[in-house]
Amino acid sequence: MTFAPAINDEDLAHLHRDLVAGASAQNLLDVAYRTVDSPVGSLLLARTPAGLVRVAFDVQDHDAVLTALSQQISPRVLEAPGPLDDVARELDEYFRGRRTTFDLPLDLQLLRGFRRDVVLHLPDIAYGHTASYAQVADLAGSPRAVRAVGTACALNPLPVVLPCHRVVRSDGTPGQYAGGAAAKLTLLDLETRVGVAA
Amino acid sequence: MEPFERVVAQHGATVLRVCRAVVGPVDADDAWSETFLAALRAYPDLPSDANVEAWLVTIAHRKAIDVVRRAARHAVPVADVPDRVLPPQGRDLDLWAAIAALPTKQRQVVAYHHLGGLPYDDVAALVGGTAAAARRAASDGVATLRRTYPTIDQEES
Numbered sequence: 001m002t003f004a005p006a007i008n009d010e011d012l013a014h015l016h017r018d019l020v021a022g023a024s025a026q027n028l029l030d031v032a033y034r035t036v037d038s039p040v041g042s043l044l045l046a047r048t049p050a051g052l053v054r055v056a057f058d059v060q061d062h063d064a065v066l067t068a069l070s071q072q073i074s075p076r077v078l079e080a081p082g083p084l085d086d087v088a089r090e091l092d093e094y095f096r097g098r099r100t101t102f103d104l105p106l107d108l109q110l111l112r113g114f115r116r117d118v119v120l121h122l123p124d125i126a127y128g129h130t131a132s133y134a135q136v137a138d139l140a141g142s143p144r145a146v147r148a149v150g151t152a153c154a155l156n157p158l159p160v161v162l163p164c165h166r167v168v169r170s171d172g173t174p175g176q177y178a179g180g181a182a183a184k185l186t187l188l189d190l191e192t193r194v195g196v197a198a
Numbered sequence: 199m200e201p202f203e204r205v206v207a208q209h210g211a212t213v214l215r216v217c218r219a220v221v222g223p224v225d226a227d228d229a230w231s232e233t234f235l236a237a238l239r240a241y242p243d244l245p246s247d248a249n250v251e252a253w254l255v256t257i258a259h260r261k262a263i264d265v266v267r268r269a270a271r272h273a274v275p276v277a278d279v280p281d282r283v284l285p286p287q288g289r290d291l292d293l294w295a296a297i298a299a300l301p302t303k304q305r306q307v308v309a310y311h312h313l314g315g316l317p318y319d320d321v322a323a324l325v326g327g328t329a330a331a332a333r334r335a336a337s338d339g340v341a342t343l344r345r346t347y348p349t350i351d352q353e354e355s
Binding site for chain 1: 199211234239312313350
């Protein structure tokens, strides 16, 4: 026989909050995460003590992304909204058209080599503008690595914040996007609308 | 390795039942928090084939002992020592009160085996004695609970 007397969800939520506070105080909160709603669907936000380390779209499967973070960074992963308040606020401002650049500490440990070079050059493409994959290859110092730029953008760990959505095909069509083609269009439309109004 | 958040989500309620049974509802929160903080610290080194729930119940056992010792150290002597049990306030608290009234060994064995799902061999390793003795203590404990808390069989999972 086993028996399982009922446990109140509120009691567990309260204990979870205390656990997050204790983990944070003892430097055991290696990865904090939360989700936010946005015009491009639910976004998973994850940070380390160094800064924002991952943004992921719903279509990328948040559970799978958390499992990957657990393997790549540390399994000490807890849902903890507080440490991501600043990120949530800046994203909200961005989606409302009140912010054109992000001012957040970033943890780039998931990026190496050429992918890192590409992604770090993405903010060179100004809000409301686009660049072709070939132009970004130029920016990153490897004009012939056009396909590799496509891969780097597809695997960008910090989409929206590092604007891979501004990289489009040379014929001007949006092209593919980690968050889906519709999400890319939504972001480009937002930036065009706000850019024109400004 | 799974994110620790999933460990809390899957086993948080079980560990809280074990803590409430072993140290009572008042000190259970401290025991739970210390258990999961210690587990979070050690989690990256946990072997991938480990039984996570059994590992947590084992930590909970150690933390429960710490919490009880600390409470005893800080206890203020009073003329009429009350039981470390809250007055019954509703059905579930009655169950915790019924469990709290068991002798220590029976209470631990019922908590670790019936609430925590630990096999008797593992329970015996925690509380001492043989697996057969643990099984007898659990059986005695459950018999008492059936008398003092007759609806216990409706809590079966």
